[in-house]
Amino acid sequence: MNAVDGTNYYFRKAARVMDVGTPIETLLATPLREVKVQVSIEMDSGEIRTFLGYRIQHDNSRGPMKGGLRYHPALDQDECVSLASLMTWKTAVVNVPYGGAKGGVACDPSQMSLKEVERLTRKFVDQIQDVIGPTRDIPAPDVNTNPQVMAWVMDQYSRYHGHSPAVVTGKPLELYGSKGREAATGRGLLYVCREILRDLGMPVKGTRFAIQGFGNVGSHIAQLIWGDGGVVVAASDVLGGMYNPLGLDVPSLFEHVKRTGTVTGFSGGTPCTNEDVLAADCEVLIPAALGHVLTRDNANSVRARLVVEGANGPTQPEADDILEKRGIFVVPDILASAGGVTVSYLEWVQNLQHVSWEEDRVNAELEKTMKEAYDRVAQIARSRKVSMRTAAYILAIGRVGKATVLRGI
Numbered sequence: 001m002n003a004v005d006g007t008n009y010y011f012r013k014a015a016r017v018m019d020v021g022t023p024i025e026t027l028l029a030t031p032l033r034e035v036k037v038q039v040s041i042e043m044d045s046g047e048i049r050t051f052l053g054y055r056i057q058h059d060n061s062r063g064p065m066k067g068g069l070r071y072h073p074a075l076d077q078d079e080c081v082s083l084a085s086l087m088t089w090k091t092a093v094v095n096v097p098y099g100g101a102k103g104g105v106a107c108d109p110s111q112m113s114l115k116e117v118e119r120l121t122r123k124f125v126d127q128i129q130d131v132i133g134p135t136r137d138i139p140a141p142d143v144n145t146n147p148q149v150m151a152w153v154m155d156q157y158s159r160y161h162g163h164s165p166a167v168v169t170g171k172p173l174e175l176y177g178s179k180g181r182e183a184a185t186g187r188g189l190l191y192v193c194r195e196i197l198r199d200l201g202m203p204v205k206g207t208r209f210a211i212q213g214f215g216n217v218g219s220h221i222a223q224l225i226w227g228d229g230g231v232v233v234a235a236s237d238v239l240g241g242m243y244n245p246l247g248l249d250v251p252s253l254f255e256h257v258k259r260t261g262t263v264t265g266f267s268g269g270t271p272c273t274n275e276d277v278l279a280a281d282c283e284v285l286i287p288a289a290l291g292h293v294l295t296r297d298n299a300n301s302v303r304a305r306l307v308v309e310g311a312n313g314p315t316q317p318e319a320d321d322i323l324e325k326r327g328i329f330v331v332p333d334i335l336a337s338a339g340g341v342t343v344s345y346l347e348w349v350q351n352l353q354h355v356s357w358e359e360d361r362v363n364a365e366l367e368k369t370m371k372e373a374y375d376r377v378a379q380i381a382r383s384r385k386v387s388m389r390t391a392a393y394i395l396a397i398g399r400v401g402k403a404t405v406l407r408g409i
């Protein structure tokens with residue numbers, strides 16, 4: 001199953017429970033616009049290289065479209081369509097006034113200099129500046145992009161359209177970024193973990209977590225869980241993982257990653273593979289790297305009681321069915337990883353009002369939003385006797401569908 005088919009499988013499963021009907025189902029599943037552009041730049045060596053860039057705009061019925069920019073060699077149009085539709089459902093689950101979009105460039109920034117990444121970003125913005133904008137489509141960070149890349153996006157867009165801080169979120173604090181955005185996806189995950197663990201009668205303190213991915217999302221959730229007294233038994237990145245059944249010392253691991261760029265080689269644990277992390281003996285598994293990692297081949301090896309999806313699309317439908325049959329709860333990406341876009345919304349609001357909020361205010365708004373979304377999804381799951389994923393889609397499809405019909409086709 002390709003990425004779009006996977007996302008649409010979940011969408012259609014919920015749409016059928018709701019009896020949405022084929023015409024509206026087809027309308028909601030079809031992206032509004034798919035943009036594919038040439039991104040040609042001069043490398044430091046003088047060689048000209050051509051990359052492919054994408055911006056997929058899935059739905060704008062609830063507001064401007066919103067979603068990250070990913071720089072990764074495996075990025076393609078299919079993956080972007082899938083990720084863009086996830087953004088439509090995610091913004092609806094947390095009820096921020098946005099639609100969904102996603103994009104990026106198929107490239108490997110680990111093999112490029114900072115200047116090359118800057119040229120690539122500026123060229124990509126040249127190619128998409130006429131379809132994005134503060135009231136149209138607002139990019140943000142995703143895999144292998146960061147506040148510096150967002151600063152270049154803002155600067156390049158502003159050269160065409162005048163000073164426009166609200167065209168992109170996840171910017172540096174010194175350049176109209178919001179306090180709390182950097183840690184927001186991890187913090188949103190923490191709030192969701194607290195809620196579901198409370199419902200299961202398990203405090204975060206003493207609960208064992210395994211985390212795949214130690215970038216923006218993975219490193220922040222690890223630190224926040226540690227702060228709550230949780231035990232992180234395994235953590236990994238693209239190069240491999242580290243395991244310690246008694247718990248990794250997360251602050252030391254964080255320092256190690258800052259120094260060396262990877263979790264591997266950390267002295268406070270034994271080396272393990274990414275597959276070992278997914279199968280770790282723990283209560284909560286948090287995939288927080290790339291999509292499609294839980295498959296029909298490894299879903300039976302998962303030993304966690306709960307999977308909380310920090311990554312977008314980490315669980316393939318066949319794996320989702322296996323986990324459900326095995327009684328393993330899955331908190332879906334469109335709820336669990338919505339903290340980032342929630343604080344992106346708060347950043348956009350601050351930019352439009354030319355104000356800057358204290359971090360406590362941002363975190364309090366985030367906590368309220370995540371708890372409300374969790375409560376709504378849990379209530380639908382209970383009343384309709386469906387999984388948390390189907391319940392989250394039901395909530396999202398209801399909101400997007402209503403907005404679509406009210407606006408008129």
Ligand SMILES: NC(=O)C1=CN([C@@H]2O[C@H](COP(=O)(O)OP(=O)(O)OC[C@H]3O[C@@H](n4cnc5c(N)ncnc54)[C@H](O)[C@@H]3O)[C@@H](O)[C@H]2O)C=CC1
Nearest residue numbers: 142143144185213214215216217237238289311312337340
């Ligand atoms: N940054 C954000 O605000 C949000 C990100 N997400 C999702 O969270 C996931 C991670 O994103 P970020 O942390 O922002 O990216 P990042 O680029 O900061 O970090 C990615 C991490 O995944 C690891 N990784 C990459 N390929 C891997 C592989 N094949 N196996 C194991 N680990 C691998 C990297 O080494 C790194 O530790 C993605 O699925 C992204 O779409 C979801 C919501 C918001």
Ligand SMILES: O=C(O)CCC(=O)C(=O)O
Nearest residue numbers: 066067068140340341344
């Ligand atoms: O912060 C945002 O606007 C989008 C973040 C994102 O790409 C995601 O939630 O997957």
